[in-house]
Amino acid sequence: MALPPLAVAVAAQPVYPSRPITMIVPFSAGGGTDSIARDMARNMADRLGQPVVIDNRGGAGGAIGADMVAKAKPDGYTVLFATSSFATNAAITVDLPYDAVKSFTPVAMIGRGPLLVVASPQLGVKRMADVIAVAKTRPGGLNFCSAGNGSINHLAGEMLRQKAGLQMTHVPFKGSSPATVELLSGRVDLFFSTVPTILPFVRDGKLPVLAVTSAQRSPLFPGVPTMAEAGIASFDVSTWWGVLAPAKTPAAIVEALNRAINDAAAAEPVKGRLVSEGADPVQLTPAAFGQELGKELALWRAVARHLGMPLR
Structure with a gap:
């Protein structure tokens, strides 16, 4: 008995992921960001059943690696291990080859500190x-x-x-x-x-x-005041780590990646690494991560627009 056309089309779709995933780290190998990304990649591979390969593409404050992901095929097989520098760099660089919002799909944030x-x-x-x-x-x-x-x-x-x-x-x-x-x-x-x-x-x-610089004191330094407590009002800055995919990546793939990343970040050694470095592990939906990224971009663009702040 012949299958209906829709069933044939669905059956022809390979299960995601069916081959290795490349995670681009927009910084050189050996640094702290690279180390966290490699721990994440190993944990993700265990959950996805496919290797997650780290590809270090440093330069231009992270823009070279980000641009590679922005121009990659939106199929879930090339993702960006992003940090807060993704937002700060976008705020002061006027001629980036990509749009920090329109060129990417937020997938997951793993921690901030x-x-x-x-x-x-x-x-x-x-x-x-x-x-x-x-x-x-x-x-x-x-x-x-x-x-x-x-x-x-x-x-x-x-x-x-x-x-x-x-x-x-x-x-x-x-x-x-x-x-x-x-x-x-x-x-x-x-x-x-x-x-x-x-x-x-x-x-x-x-x-x-x-x-x-955070709104709350750090568990690592409970006796150290926040900037607000020290007299600098409304000073709430944190560094963060997360994963972005190219724009138009299918929602089902984004959700699959989100689950794998959240589970990977909640497991050792990633969770312990984040806590030991004064960061809070975070589990956000893609939509919630997108909202946080929007807030970050707005914050730093406001700083960059201030009189006397040189743009590049």
């Missing part, structure tokens, strides 16, 4: 109030370092400059490691650092933590 505001030991400050006082009295003000133009460290420092009305100079580096070296040496004053980057130096007592 605060930045730590740390100061050079040579600056001699213990509180944000001390930072503001020094910035207002020192000729030329203060400087702050970052992992590069468009990074979340960069825009968080810019937000402080704008909100507190301080004279501050941005000093970009090619990554967090050289920025940390310069901070320890005293050649730069402040760093809005991700927790994994700076945690060893804080625990060894080499750098003072002045504040956390």
